[in-house]
Amino acid sequence: MPIHQPQQRTDVHPGRTGVQQAEAALVEHYPRLVRLAYVVLPPALGRHRRVLAAHAVVQRALPAAGDRARSPRVPAQSHRSGAPVDAEPAPEGAGPDRGPSGAAYGWMRLRVLRTALAHERRPRWWPGRLPAPAALRPAVPVVWGLRLFPRAGGVDELTLDRALSTVPGAVRAAFALQLLEGLDESGARDLLAGAGVADPAGAVRRAARLGMPDRAGAQAMLRSGEFDPCTVQTRPSDLLRRRHRVRAVAAAAALCVVAGGLVVAVGEGTRPTGDDRNPAVAAVPALDPAGLLRTAAERWADTSRVDFTAWPARGGRTGDGELLGRALRAWSGPPDSVRVTTAPGTVVAPPVEPPRLLFAGEVDGAAVVLFHDSGDRVVRYAEPLSGSGGAALDFARTDDANVTTGAAVVVSRTGDSARFLLAPWIEESTTRDLLAPGTPARPLAVGPDGVTAPAPRPAANGACDSWPVLQLRSSGKIVEKHAFLVTDLGDLAPAHLTYTPKPGRGAPARQPREATGGEALLAWARTACSLRTLSGSGVRAVNNWAFAEQKLPEGGASAGWLCTRADTWRGPGRVLVHFLEPAGSPTDPAAVVADRDDTALCSRFGQHVLAGTHWKAPSGRWYVLAAGSRAVTRIEATGAVRGAAGGPTFAVRAPRDAAVELTASLRGGETLAAVR
Incomplete structure (x- = not known):
């Protein structure tokens, strides 16, 4: 138009x-x-x-x-x-x-x-x-x-x-x-x-x-x-909501006429003072609790848009106008007493249109309200039910959320545990430890309002001896037998974990899949602790891509190469390349050999990767090892050591600290430099 x-x-x-x-x-x-x-x-x-x-x-x-x-x-x-x-x-x-x-x-x-x-x-x-x-x-x-x-x-x-x-x-x-x-x-x-x-x-x-x-x-x-x-x-806006607004405006106009007559009859009366009425807030319809959008309870099962817009309003205080008003006023202009946290790249401006109410209830000694804004944000407001503590306001981006990335939101964190509000399409919830890949998942109780029982969350400091995740399964009304993993990385929305298996011989490139299978869990068992470096950075999803497998020199066993890519809600990605040498335990952490911010590597827009590392053989000799993705046809080393090898893997004797430049030739004739 x-x-x-x-x-x-x-x-x-x-x-x-x-x-x-x-x-x-x-x-x-x-x-x-x-x-x-x-x-x-x-x-x-x-x-x-x-x-x-x-x-x-x-x-x-x-x-x-x-x-x-x-x-x-x-x-x-x-x-x-x-x-x-x-x-x-x-x-x-x-x-x-x-x-x-x-x-x-x-x-x-x-x-x-x-x-x-x-x-x-x-x-x-x-x-x-x-x-x-x-x-x-x-x-x-x-x-x-x-x-x-x-x-x-x-x-x-x-x-x-x-x-x-x-x-x-x-x-x-x-x-x-x-x-x-x-x-x-x-x-x-x-x-x-x-x-x-x-x-x-x-x-x-x-x-x-x-x-x-x-x-x-x-x-x-x-x-x-x-x-x-x-x-x-x-496209039309919410037609039912507009009809309700017209009726509400008509009713409000009638009440204003009646109230105006009463004012004329009894005089000016007492005017509100102080904080009883905030003209700036009253003039913005988006900050009116009565105007909040509310989704029907079964809408999620009958829509092609399965995201936060399909969440119904849940919780025991969804009708508490005073609580909702305080939450909206705090959003419009947080006073100094309100602690505000913002995920990277999230706008904290007040809503221009009425937000959607996701939850309002009492959780772990606090009154919690969750909103979803049309600008693709989730906002959490929490105030203590007792004591002198101040309220908290948290903002997070949720652009283009879907069945998995819109499956849960943190409503409360206490100590080493967290409670989540689950999407209405989640039919089964369990917890598991990534550092115990052979241990079955444990059931996680969920209340009638969609809030889970306290679930363990990853420790921010200290030894990395466990990494708890949620294993959720969607209802058959959405997709049949779809189980997936999400983990708490410190933001409101947990990050979705996936796995891309190593390429097969002559087979097309693999696509990311859910990290619930045995091979995926073994890969995550060796790389889970590196997720700590992503805490609080607004991560949407993390994928482990097994891009190469290499036979080690001197008749050794095989080693694996993984590219761990974290995609953020705001767009940029971060890549960690892991070298998985043979280990005595399935949970021995892999070595991080490359770390790159703001890159398209290891995504659908960066499908080629080359990485290298120094490796010590059992004999005590040092080597430079390198491996590339499936399109790599030749790897060459220059600098302190020179050498070349056809295929996607490479090994050459080199001093422990030798400075070596690695490049690769791709099947289409392009040249690829190693990620550092």
């Missing part, structure tokens, strides 16, 4: 030539400016709100005709940098930065850029989605009853969008200015500096790493429908 461009104004005073040219530039290049704003705005807003915010940013960029302080002086600007200067307009020429309206376009672009970047600098307590000065004017555009989404792109566009969501707005702006606006690095730096970016050079450097090595492909993706907020698809 195209969003029509605003019609050109006709009421501008003839003397305000600068405003007229700015308006002409806005109308002429409206889709281009809106796309720029859409890319720069925080993806955490959600696609619907980002579409509306992009149009609002551009439409509000035009100053009023009589506003001399913000009206352009017909500025000219450098084509290279886009920085406005007080000079005559640039001469006629090609491109939006030249011609009679070119200088005005550059001026409008700078205003759009400033406003879009200000979204990430707004105060945490500000209820609107625009900076304070702009938010005082009427919001445009306004859409009722519809959700707007740009046209869906392919896997590459989705990957680029997720990559952009992991970097600050200044980096997104630098990326867009170069690929959408055609500015060089110097021009992008100058324009970012004019927009108030603290480190424009750093933003340009980070932007250069996005979309590499195929910049042309990244440019095409950025110009695709995935990033076009002017051509959108529509």
